[in-house]
Amino acid sequence: xxxxxxxxxxxxxxxxxxxxxxxxxxxxxxxxxxxxxxxxxxxxxxxxxxxxxxxxxxxxxxxxxxxxxxxxxxxxxxxxxxxxxxxxxxxxxxxxxxxxxxxxxxxxxxxxxxxxxxxxxxxxxxxxxxxxxxxxxxxxxxxxxxxxxxxxxxxxxxxxxxxxxxxxxxxxxxxxxxxxxxxxxxxxxxxxxxxxxxxxxxxxxxxxxxxxxxxxxxxxxxxxxxxxxxxxxxxxxxxxxxxxxxxxxxxxxxxxxxxxxxxxxxxxxxxxxxxxxxxxxxxxxxxxxxxxxxxxxxxxxxxxxxxxxxxx
Amino acid sequence: xxxxxxxxxxxxxxxxxxxxxxxxxxxxxxxxxxxxxxxxxxxxxxxxxxxxxxxxxxxxxxxxxxxxxxxxxxxxxxxxxxxxxxxxxxxxxxxxxxxxxxxxxxxxxxxxxxxxxxxxxxxxxxxxxxxxxxxxxxxxxxxxxxxxxxxxxxxxxxxxxxxxxxxxxxxxxxxxxxxxxxxxxxxxxxxxxxxxxxxxxxxxxxxxxxxxxxxxxxxxxxxxxxxxxxxxxxxxxxxxxxxxxxxxxxxxxxxxxxxxxxxxxxxxxxxxxxxxxxxxxxxxxxxxxxxxxxxxxxxxxx
Numbered sequence: 001x002x003x004x005x006x007x008x009x010x011x012x013x014x015x016x017x018x019x020x021x022x023x024x025x026x027x028x029x030x031x032x033x034x035x036x037x038x039x040x041x042x043x044x045x046x047x048x049x050x051x052x053x054x055x056x057x058x059x060x061x062x063x064x065x066x067x068x069x070x071x072x073x074x075x076x077x078x079x080x081x082x083x084x085x086x087x088x089x090x091x092x093x094x095x096x097x098x099x100x101x102x103x104x105x106x107x108x109x110x111x112x113x114x115x116x117x118x119x120x121x122x123x124x125x126x127x128x129x130x131x132x133x134x135x136x137x138x139x140x141x142x143x144x145x146x147x148x149x150x151x152x153x154x155x156x157x158x159x160x161x162x163x164x165x166x167x168x169x170x171x172x173x174x175x176x177x178x179x180x181x182x183x184x185x186x187x188x189x190x191x192x193x194x195x196x197x198x199x200x201x202x203x204x205x206x207x208x209x210x211x212x213x214x215x216x217x218x219x220x221x222x223x224x225x226x227x228x229x230x231x232x233x234x235x236x237x238x239x240x241x242x243x244x245x246x247x248x249x250x251x252x253x254x255x256x257x258x259x260x261x262x263x264x265x266x267x268x269x270x271x272x273x274x275x276x277x278x279x280x281x282x283x284x285x286x287x288x289x290x291x292x293x294x295x296x297x298x299x300x301x302x303x304x305x306x307x308x309x310x311x312x
Numbered sequence: 313x314x315x316x317x318x319x320x321x322x323x324x325x326x327x328x329x330x331x332x333x334x335x336x337x338x339x340x341x342x343x344x345x346x347x348x349x350x351x352x353x354x355x356x357x358x359x360x361x362x363x364x365x366x367x368x369x370x371x372x373x374x375x376x377x378x379x380x381x382x383x384x385x386x387x388x389x390x391x392x393x394x395x396x397x398x399x400x401x402x403x404x405x406x407x408x409x410x411x412x413x414x415x416x417x418x419x420x421x422x423x424x425x426x427x428x429x430x431x432x433x434x435x436x437x438x439x440x441x442x443x444x445x446x447x448x449x450x451x452x453x454x455x456x457x458x459x460x461x462x463x464x465x466x467x468x469x470x471x472x473x474x475x476x477x478x479x480x481x482x483x484x485x486x487x488x489x490x491x492x493x494x495x496x497x498x499x500x501x502x503x504x505x506x507x508x509x510x511x512x513x514x515x516x517x518x519x520x521x522x523x524x525x526x527x528x529x530x531x532x533x534x535x536x537x538x539x540x541x542x543x544x545x546x547x548x549x550x551x552x553x554x555x556x557x558x559x560x561x562x563x564x565x566x567x568x569x570x571x572x573x574x575x576x577x578x579x580x581x582x583x584x585x586x587x588x589x590x591x592x593x594x595x596x597x598x599x600x601x602x603x604x605x606x607x608x609x610x611x612x613x614x
Contacts, residue, residue, distance in 0.1 A: 053417055100600050107356060107416065108603040111555050115596040118548065119589055126585040232548060236424060243421065273436070279428035286418050286425070287410065 016157045020150055027149050033261050034153075034160045035217045037254030040241040041164060042210025047239070048247035049176060050203045051183030052102075055110045055235050056117025059097065060090045060208040062124060062230025064215025066131060069140040069225040079143045083216055090212020091205050093120075098204030102197050114232060125227040136226035140219055156217055163210060168250060170206070179203055240278075244285060323458035328577050330457065334466045336573025337473030341528035342546060343553035344480060344565045345521030351497040351560030352517045354416070355408060358423040361547030362430040363522045367396045367529025368538045369438050372445045375533075385448035385534070392533075393526035400522020404515050412514075427543060435540050445533035469531055476524070477566055484562065493517055497560055552595045558608020567607055 019030035039061055046052045064086035071082035097116045104112055124131045131137055146152055170176060182189045182196050190196050219225045228234060237260075238253075245256025260278075267277045346360045371392030378384040403426060411419050451465040484490035492513055496503045504510040536542075549572065557568025572591055579587030604610045 104599065104603050108599060111551065112596060112599040115592050115599060118592040122589045122592060126588065273432045275428035276432035279425040282421055282425035286422055
């Protein structure tokens with residue numbers, strides 16, 4: 001057991017260190033993959049574990065980005081405070097939104113998350129005096145020690161590693177198992193004494209916090225925050241990443257993010273018709289590889305059903 | 313501060329109200345197709361905005377073939393919307409039929425993939441620049457409403473909406489097809505068990521829904537800009553209409569469209585910037601208080 005963890009940690013660190021020797025273009029691409037991968041893993045706490053499909057997770061990503069960006073640009077807040085405020089504000093927003101959303105199920109849940117996220121988007125889009133409106137919030141200052149691309153990559157990799165490790169621990173703990181039980185059969189979970197709504201709300205808030213943290217890092221990466229970060233197409237993007245990688249494997253969504261971002265980078269260097277290519281990939285994913293690409297590598301564990309396939 | 317002086321002018325109020333109603337008719341056409349498809353097939357069709365966009369482009373192009381003839385607009389409207397219905401038939405039978413037994417999410421993803429594909433195909437076929445159709449000569453002028461000009465064409469749209477609603481109502485209530493549609497909306501499996509051709513029924517319903525979307529697009533062609541991106545703009549608004557009115561309820565869709573139309577028209581007077589927030593707030597409030605919509609019924613189906 002102990003040795004397995006040492007091996008995993010070393011392998012993970014080695015993998016994360018690879019981009020440091022790559023040319024700057026690939027280094028920056030890796031930063032994007034790590035941040036979006038973290039967003040997708042956070043999103044998947046709800047989708048894969050709790051079985052709740054949010055159409056509005058871009059709201060928390062956007063809230064995180066604007067929180068971090070606004071604090072750095074418009075206040076004297078120290079970097080650490082501004083950065084940590086992103087997940088803190090996101091968790092508060094997610095708790096409020098989640099309070100209403102977890103009462104609903106299935107498509108109604110999805111629609112309500114969509115409605116709330118569009119409220120966040122519209123606010124960011126129209127509140128010119130605070131957010132810069134559709135021009136976005138630009139010129140967010142980043143502390144001097146974080147400016148170099150390699151340093152920034154190291155920062156993002158370190159933060160992601162810590163967050164993913166903590167999240168993994170939580171999902172392997174009884175909390176994660178409880179979520180799976182609710183996903184499989186909420187009624188039965190209720191019968192054995194689980195407070196279903198409260199557990200779902202906790203998952204919602206946790207998921208929002210990780211998404212907000214990812215958003216905060218993205219604001220540092222792009223030195224700005226833009227309304228598109230909270231638009232529904234961003235929510236669709238993270239959903240696609242998750243499905244592409246496979247929602248029933250802990251790290252699957254991050255793999256999906258990697259595949260999507262690399263593909264996007266390759267395809268857009270040849271043609272402007274990336275959506276067309278992505279659409280065809282999605283259709284192939286549905287008709288040919290249901291369950292995400294991790295299923296191809298790991299085999300058809302868990303007999304095709306969601307149950308039992310959540311271990312990476 | 314909201315500018316209240318506008319409210320002293322009855323002509324302005326009347327025109328603003330009519331503008332809201334016109335917008336409501338478009339929303340109704342698109343959302344009724346969306347609602348019908350959801351009610352019967354159980355699929356939330358993200359690509360419905362794309363069908364609307366396709367209707368606008370097809371009508372625009374067909375109209376350009378017959379320039380000069382007085383029937384141009386009408387021929388384009390009819391042929392364009394029928395073309396969209398045919399595209400709908402292909403979408404249903406080729407792309408959706410294989411996934412009816414899969415999870416809702418996968419069906420949704422199919423329609424989202426179609427949004428991406430259709431948007432790029434439209435760009436490939438028509439280019440990325442904005443276009444605009446022209447109104448038929450008969451409806452090109454404007455009428456006087458309490459001292460203000462109001463386009464005759466919009467009055468025509470105001471007449472089409474209720475006519476389509478009435479036609480749909482008659483179709484659903486008075487025909488064999490309508491009875492089957494309502495039966496399938498109640499219990500899909502049972503309809504199949506009693507020997508109804510469910511495949512044909514589903515294709516028919518999707519084509520009807522697509523035709524409504526295409527008709528909306530064809531009608532919008534002469535008054536708004538036709539551009540890639542009009543699909544994404546309209547789809548979320550149609551979701552709002554359907555959610556507020558009640559998924560699967562025709563009367564609810566009409567009510568939802570009327571509410572959203574007026575909210576947009578008058579919200580813009582009070583809070584020009586934040587009018588757009590109101591419709592999302594309304595959607596959220598309805599979902600929280602009455603998730604099945606104002607005129608919908610609670611669904612317990614699994």
